[in-house]
Structures are given as C-alpha cells and as structure tokens.
Amino acid sequence: MNELNLTGAVMVVGGGISGMQSALDLAEAGYKVYLLEQKPAIGGTMAMLDKTFPTNDCAMCTMSPKLVDVGRHLNVEIITNAEVLGVEGTPGNFKARVLKKARYVDEEKCIACGQCADECPVKVPSEFDGGLGKRKAIYKMYAQATPNAYAIDKNKCLKFKNPKACGKCLKVCEAGAISHDMEDEELELHVGSVILSPGFEPIDPTPYGEYGWGVYPNVITSVQFERMLAASGPYQGHVVRPSDHVEPKKIAFIQCVGSRDVHRGKNYCSAVCCMYATKEAIIAKEHVDNLEATIFYMDVRAYGKDFEKYYDRARQQHGVRYNRSMISSVKELQQSNNLLIRYLNQDGQYQEEEFDMLVLSVGLKPSTSANDLAEAVGVELDNDGFCKCEEFNPGATTKPGVYAGGAFVAPKDIPETVGDASCAAAQAGKVLSDARGSLAQVKEYPSEKDIVNEEPRIGAFICNCGINIGSVVKVPEVVEYVKNIPGVVHSEEFLFTCSQDNVERIKERIKEHNLNRVVVASCTPRTHAPLFMSSIREAGLNPYLYEQANIREHASWVHQDNPKAATEKAKDLVRMSVEKVKLAKPVHTSSFEINRKALVIGGGLSGMTSSLNLAGQGFSVYLLEKEPELGGNALHIKRTIDGSDPQRLIEDLRKQINDNPLVEVLTEAEISDVSGYLGNYKTTIKTSNETKVLEHGVVIAASGAEEAKPTEYYYGENNNVVTQRELEERLASGSLDDVKNVVMIQCVGSRQEGRPYCSRICCTHAIKNALTIKNRNPEANVFVLYRDIRTYGMKEKYYREARENGVIFIRYELEDKPEVSFKDNKLEVKVNDPVLERQLVLDTDLLVLSTGIVPRKDTEKLSRMYKLPLTADGFYNEAHMKLRPVDFAADGLYLCGLAHSPKLINESLSQANAAAIRAVTLLSKDRLESLGIVATVNEKWCKGCGLCVNICPYDARVIDENKDVAVVREVLCQGCGACVAACPSSASQQNGFEKKQILTMIDSAIS
C-alpha cells in the first residue's frame, strides 16, 4: 500500500470503443480495471459498423485486435450484464456497488459452438442488426463478441415462462455451460477512480412521422443500412429493399433526422451523420452497380481530418449527389413501394422526386441508461442529457475522481471518442499514480526445461470443437494417423481442447510423457495460440515449441459436405505441423532498459498539458518551446465560445509547471540533432545560451500549427481587412465599438485547390466573434459569407444564437466567390445570394477573413529528424485515423493538438492528456520486451547491403558500421518478415518461420 492508501484499480463503465480504450490504457499503465458492460458483450456501436470513414477500413477488422487485447488482458476484468447501483467514497478510494445480472450461460465453460442457438425455437428481432435480422432467445451478439460466450434473453426464453416448456439448449450443450438457475449478483468493487463511457444511442425516428419510418418498409435508419452493408449483417452485405428484397437503383439519405431541430428537442448537431451518410453512399454504390445515391442536407459538415477530401471523392469520383434542401414530406407509392420525396430546394421551390429506398441519417442522443448511471454515480448531466464536463479540464465530471469519455460527453466521432477515452484514463492515472502497479498482476512461469539436445517428443492434441470439427472430420482416425508419424509419442482427442480442464490435461501429458513439443489441431491460432502457448509455458516448455493446425476453418467448415476429404486434409495439416514443430527451437525474447524521461516538443496548451499529466503520473519531462515563453497559439485567444478564458488557463498551467520539479522547461530551444530510438533517444538542442543533449525514452510531438495568412481580398493592403484572430485581438482592445458593417468571409484559402482541407474551427471562431460584436453593439450589421456552416456537435447552439441575434448568413459557392473592391476609401463586398437569386452589395467597414490553419514550417524538419510521417496536407499522420489518434505507428512516438490537425482548445487538451497516458503505457514498464517472432541475422552471410534497413517499417534495422552487417533491434521488430523476404543472401530469418521450417512444411504437404 502507498502512503495515501490509494486503490490502484479503476472501474470503467461501458464497454464500447471508449471504455475499451480507457481500460487498455490503464491496464497497460499498471492498474487493475473492471470493465462494466450492460450488454452480454463489449464492443459497443463500433462493432455494428461496416466500414469507417474516411479510409473505408472495415470497422471490425480494426477493432477486433482491441477486443482480443481487452478479453485477454490479465488486468482487465470484464463484467457483462452489469449495472452500477451506487458509488461512494472519495477520489482514490471509491466503493462501487454493481448489479451483475445473470447470464444463464457460464462464460468459462461456453465455447461458443452455437449449438444452443441452432436448437432454440424462439426468434426475436436482433437489436444488433437494427431489427433487420433475427436472433434467438439464447444468442451471441456478434461473431467476434467478447466474452466469446452465449447469453439467454430472460424475457424471451420459453423456459423462464414455463420451466417445463423447452430446455432444448440444455440438451445440446456439450460443454454443460447453460443453467437457468443462475441468479443476479451484487458485487462490491474497490476502485480508486471511475470512468464513465456508456456511449450514445441513435435517435428514434418514430416521432418524425413525416419520413414514414416504421410505416413504409423501404424507409430505414442509417443504423439499419449500416447492418445491411455489413458482410456479417442480416443481408450478408447485399443492398436490397426490405419490402421485396430487390436491389434499389436510386436511394436517398435524409440528414439531420432528430438533430439540429430545436422544435423537437435536439438543439445540437450530431457531429457524425454527414460523414457516415457519405460513407454509406459510397459503399452502397460499390455494392450495387449504377446505384444513384442522393444526400439531402442542410450543411455538409466534413470538418474532421481528411473528411473534406472524402466528401470531394464522394462527389467527384463516386458521383454521390448532394442536394441542399429541406424535406417536407415522404409518401409511399402503393404499387412500387417507392418513396416520393417532396422538398424545398435551395432556390425556394418545391420539388418532388421518387426513390426506391430512403435512409434516415438519425442523430445521436445520450443512452437511456445515462440518467440512472449519472444518478447512481453522482455526476451532473447537461440540459441535453450529456455528461457535464469542464471545458478546460476535459473528461472531468462534476464529481472529483470520476471521469467521462466518448459520446457520453457529447456526440462525437470515433477518433475523438478514443482520444477522450485515453484522456479520461490519463486523468484517472494522475489521481492514482502512487498506487500504480499495486493491484496489477504479472504472470509468473516456472523455469524452462532445456530440450536442445533431445530428440523430438511430440504430443498432438486433436480437438472436436464440440461437433464443429467432430461432425465432419473423423477425429479418432486423425488421432490414430498422427500416432504413427515418427516423433509423435502421444496423441489424444478432446471435445474442447480450450476448456480449462483439458488445458490442464495437456500440461499433465507434457510431464507424463516427457513431451518437448506440442501440436494442437483445432481452430485458428489467431485466437487460441496464445492460450496454448501460455499453458505449455506453465508446464516448463518454451512457448515456441508449439504449432497449431487449423482443422476447423481449414477443414471441417470449408469441406462440410465432404467428410472424407476433410479428414484427409486434417491429416495433412496435422502432419505438416508435426514436421514443422520438429524443427522448432526455443525462442527467447530480449528486453532492455528504457530511459523514463519524456520529451514534449512544443510549449503551447497541448505541450504544457501533456507535460503536466506526465509529471502528475510521476515521470520527468523536458518541455521544449522555441519561443521565449510558453503559451503558443492560445496567447492570441481571448475567450472561447463557451466563455472560458485561455489566458487564465495559460497562467495556471505555467504556474503548475513552474512548481513541478519533474518538468524542465527549455525555451528558445531548437532541435539540431536526433539520434537513438525508442526508449533511448538523444536529442541535441540549441537554446540562446547553450547546446545540450537531452536523453529521453519517448517523444510527444505537440508542435502546433499556425493561422494561415491570406493572399487575397486586400489583406495586408488595407487596415480594415483582418483575420479572425486579429479581429479577436481588436475586439479585446475594445477599439471596434463604433463599427457598423462587418463582413466575414469563410473558407478563405480553404477547401479549394492548394489547401483542400477544412480547418474545422473557423465557423465557430467567426460565430464567436460575430456574437461578441452583436452583444456589444446590437445595431451593428454582421454578415457571414459561408459555404457550409460547420458548427458541429454542441457548437450548433451558437449558430442558432447568432441567427437569432441578427447575424446574417449568406451562402456562396466555390465557383462564385465573393468579390471585394476598394474604391474611394470604401470597402465593398459583392456576393450572389442563391436564395434571393440576386447580387448583394455590402458596404463594409471591416472585412474579416476566416483563413484556417496551416502546418508549421518546422513540422517537416521534425518529421525528418524523428521519422514522423506526414499527411498530404502536412500535418502529422497518426498510426490509425480512427483507433490510434495520438500514436505514431512506431512505438514511443506520440502526437497531439494542432500538429495533428486543426481543432478547438478543449479538443487539444484532451489529445494532450491522451498522448500522455499512451506514453505512460510504455514508460511504466520495467523493461521493454521484444516479441518472440523477431527477425535474426546470420552475420556470416550478411553482406550489409542495407535492403532490410530501408524496407523495415518499424525502424528496427540498422547496419553495424564496424562489422558492416545488418542487425535487428529486437525490441522494435514486429515480426512482419519484410526484411526476410528482401534479403537476397538468406542471411535474415524470422524466428518461428525459418526457411527450413517452411520448406519442410511444404515438402510434407506434397509428399
């Protein structure tokens, strides 16, 4: 126990991508995590998605490794069907009461064979499929569900209604996992901090009767359409109309269903619908040849990183049609079940158009459990039902020690959700720093048996996987066959090899028969090899003396109709594995010490916040700033639109940094040289009076960005033409009170050739300044000339307020930009108003240009020095757009703030904290350990040509200048094998995949 008696555990409520990220960050950083989920499986909304924008990556493919990580993590305990009843105590020491409802299936015993669901006679609409498909009363939410176990829906199960009625599932469950007698339990969890991430729910479109959802079969929600597009969904990815299962030729999306609609309750923008509709339209067009897709919208809010380009591609490459209009009604045509949409187009005319299918882009609302949860935990919600958080203390709820992540705080996209989830973890980590590691477990193994000089003694265990394998492949025949392969001393079949008792049995057999190698023939090694490798390690064998043959996916499943051939193939697969395992060698991982100091580049709000969080978690930080003082861009921001004062924040952060002995600030510092790598960097910096070498283990790039300077509209020539930032400074100095006509032009230099991206914050910035002007002088005229107003999420209310306060918004097209003239000492702006269909001439006292944000020039230099990838727009390129927003692909390098992409202050602060906990997951380790399957170099054969160095994506290869041979930095090697393939001399091999082993398998396959 530590001095303060802190509890080194955290309860994370909600197992969507947000909760999973918080849990993984904390578990990796050395805390015990209880991950609570209301449903029978974690995964949340992201698990339901088909693809994700703007990369069109398969959602499940990117998230399933995280599912596996969470599921297998020694320090994450998943508690499903859980509900929080109450939280008492103080930060560092909370007691949480949790109701764990009965699942009626033992998670430990269930091997998810699915026999129970096949037999279950009760069919109900599947919530996971948006009601488009059916599930049974005993069900698994989705194929990759974690925990990978079935659950009984008590309300639907016949046996609960009448104990004598059914029980078919009980009869077929070979594992004996089902019990209808299980009871709800109340748990008491001792935790130091709580993170709430219950997520969101799609808005129910029923009240929006004009669209006909629930009445007309071919009107579906975007969630339903997402499931329709998914290959694993109820329609196997076929886009067809629910009414007749015929492919539609013409579909429409209606945006803002339930969002931006003050009259029916939701005054906010749901922040993701424009992009998901764009994505769904693109994917649908890929699924159906010549499909016409139209999106009816108010503003296209493509405000995120690389979103604008995605929107451009949708229009230009994929031919998605965007129609700016308001829908007045939808009617179904009786014969065809087609839908007739009547809408008011942008010219103010009513128009009608017929579509085969209609998708409603429903918005996001707080989940129905949010109220109860907030009450049980004791946190406040805002007027919209989202969690109340301080603007400048992201993730901090109204209750100290309790943090919030994801869409519980506001509607948001996956990257922000993941970033905020890490931020919440960072906040919790800061509170519990002294208790880090106190409750986390580390697995201990017995010492390894030396088998190097022994002849192979192989044990082969053949799995029936219930009837998954056994009903097709003749498992006893395979067992007999394997017994006769030289080297095999024991062979045995199991009903479920992965069940706890059989894993124990394998360990017994290793001792009994003195086995020195093991083959398991069962399912895919991707999910199960770690389990078996770990268990042979528990029996004293090196875990790499193991091979797995996949006789389920590769034999019984794919050759279901040909048991004989499937059995022969299973024999082949096992024989190949046996031949390979004979050549298996023990693999020893290497580890090395790391420098626990972090280098944070950039002393703006992001850099300061990252540094303080790291220091708060107990790590030393060098904070580098090239200017004489800390503060960065925020020094120019006088007030946020939500009313907070950035200057006070800067002052506060500076004071904290000043008071914190762990943060060493280096101002007027420039990086001149970088050497080393993960864990052991040496960065040479020059300050005004010295040159210094900093040794550190990780880098957080918080190097910021800058306001773009316009090259048009008389900027720099006329004193009354200013940027938004300059306007803000003038407003702060109070010198503008007598200005009558202010014209703001949005997207100056943005969203066009040369700078194709949207800078995200300019609309909010403009509205903030417009409101200030109007508040000071209601008589002043403020005109905002815009292309789309992108006040995403909760900022929408300010757009409304601005309109209500008389700010005039006039839309213009890229092809028809406003024209500015300066004659007779007067500025004049001409713009064609598309609604009035006439040119407006605006007398202008002050012209304000919203110019957007551009990367700093030195970003490129830093990129070269630390090998940080950049996007085409020149911002840093993170490891994964959605799921790794603050990581670079290479370990030990992180990013945050404006250097990532344009964003608001609170978003930067969130990323800054997120980057800090990501760094802590690494810095908190005693040593860094390599993977087992790393590449090796035979120095005798290596000629030092360096192909492997150039080809390695992980910076794990270098040439040893003394010996002129390549070496592998094992800790950085990810075992991808690219270097092995590139080596012309066969000097590179990969542990576990050596040339000889592979050739032997091939030989065995064809012999």
Place this chain on the structure above:
Amino acid sequence: MKNYLLKVNNSPVESLARFFKNLLEQKIVDALFVQQSVNGAAVQTLVKDPSAASDANPLAPISLQNAARLVADLTNSGLQEKVGVVLRSCEVRALVELVKLQQAKLDNIVIIGVDCLGTFVPADYRSLVSNSKLVPDQWTVKAANGETAIGGVDVRQSCQICDHVTAEHAQIHIGWVGMNAGRELLIQVEDELASEVEKISLANGGNQAQRDDLVKKLVDERAAAKEKLIDQYSEKLNSMDKLMDELTICLKCGNCRQACPICFCRECVFVSPTFQHDADKYLKWAGRKGRIEMPTDTVLFHLTRANHMGESCVNCGQCESACPSGIPVGILFQVMSKRVQDLFEYVPGRDIEEPLPLTTYKEDELEPRH
C-alpha cells in the same frame, strides 16, 4: 563540364597513357585504377608509380570483367587516398547500383569515364590481336566512326545492343567516338576539377557537335536493335517450358553469377546448406515424379538471380560471355529485368539518389500501367 582536347600523334593509346601518367605526376589523383595491355589482352591494374601506367589502354575493346566489382572491393572499407577509376558506362552504372547496395563507396573516388562501343569476347580479342587483325590504335581510329567489326567478328551481342556510349557520372571523361582519334581526343572535366587538370597541357575543346551527332545516332540505332532483340526473345521465352528448354544446357557452373557485377552475396544460397538436401529427400522427390533432373534447381537458380538482380541489371552482358555453354544469359536477363525496371520506372545507374524499387512502396505500384 569543360571541354579540352588531348593532342594525338597517330597513337591515341600512347597519348592517353601519357595523360594518365600526368594525372599521377600532377597528383590530381594519388592512384589510378585503369585497364592496361598485356600480352594479347588487357587487364585491370591499380597504379601508384606514374611510370607504371605506360601500358594504360582503356580503349582496348576487351573487358575481362565488369570493373565495378573490383572498385567496390577496393572502396568498401573506405579509401584514404584519392583514386581515379577509369570505367566504361556499364561499369559506372553497376558501380552506382553497388553504392546503393552499400557494397561500394564513392569517397575519394574520381570517376574517369571513357567512351565505349563494346568489347570483344576475350578469346576473340586475343586471336584477333595475335593474328594482327586488331591493333588497338588502328581499331580506335576506325571504330570512332561507329564501325566495330573486324572481318565478320564483332563485339559481344550485349554491346551491340547497348544504348550507352559515354560513361555517366564521370568527373573526367575521355571521348573518342566521333573524333578524329588519330589527331585528338576529347577530355571533358567537371568544373571543380578543371583548374587541376589544366596543369596538364590541353587545348581548348570547344563545341563538338559532330561527335555529339554521331553518339546520338549510334545510341538510337542500338536502342532500336535492343528493342527488336528483346521482342524476339520475349516471344522465345514466353512460357516456362520455353525457358526450361533454353536452359537445358546450363552446367550450373555458376560463372554467370561470378561474372555479374551486382551479385554480391557472401555465399550464394544455391551453394549453401539450404540447397544441400539429404539423400532421402532426393529419393522422395524422384519417387513422386518418377524421375528428377540432377542437379536440381537449375531453373530456380536463374529465376532467383533474375529476382535478386533484375532491378539493378545494367546489361553489361558479362554473364553471357562467361557462359561456357553459350546460353544467351545476358539477353535472357534483359528480357526479364526490362519488365521490372519499366514497371517501377527505374533505370539502374541513372541517379545515385534514386531509391531501389524494393525499398519503396507505393500503393498503386503494381497496378496496370497505360
């Protein structure tokens, strides 16, 4: 580059030898790597003593090996003295590839390029010289017009279709093609070296339009011939059976590998334990197929070489000259390497900064090109 003229009194070979001697005497280079005539042939030499350069003859149309390999070995561990290396185009280009493959270093190297219209098969050269049908001075003066053949015997096939006459990346370049080689040779010197080379008495070179025209004409003609031959062989080798047929007479002696300037492995995988199989394995294979050809892996050997060297092959043709069975290995390699090089728009030897295709990745690099 600055143009100078080296005056020749009938013997371009002798004049050039003197030029090299001067380079050493004036300490423009500390040592010289240059081909010198020996009894009926010419070999590469490394010269420190200026008087030992008297037989220097880089114009002799013979090349026992691609000298890039020798330069690579010379420079691999770093040079402390400045060495002038006299190389033909194919040798410079191979050297550039070896630098990219970190087998050679250019520090302290002065590349002295020399025009080349091709070299004879060494045995042909020796017999032509011993029968006095080929006298290097006379051959040079005559070949300067573009005619290389002597009484029906011509330079190697790879040279006949080589579309490089001048040597790339040279700091000093010696031109004789298109010159009146009995009277003068063109010496081109890069600007930084000009003041030093001017210590040797050279005349101003002026404009050499006539030479430039002939070089261009020869390059164009040879490029056309190359394309034609490649087309012809592409047809001839468009199936595995045809390839195997072509390679039937391969002895697996490994000469082609030995002669290749790019092939740099310490130990060839084909002589390594990877390809030394146990008897039972051979018998198993034989059992499966009824019979197998011994030695095994002949075609795989050539395909592996093509795989490893294809992108960097500079078409020097040394492999072909080295083949005792007369397999047209050189053209065979060109057929295969051209595909790869075209696909990646890669020209080996073109630019030292141009990364090897294997080390770069572009998402669309394997998509069909238009």
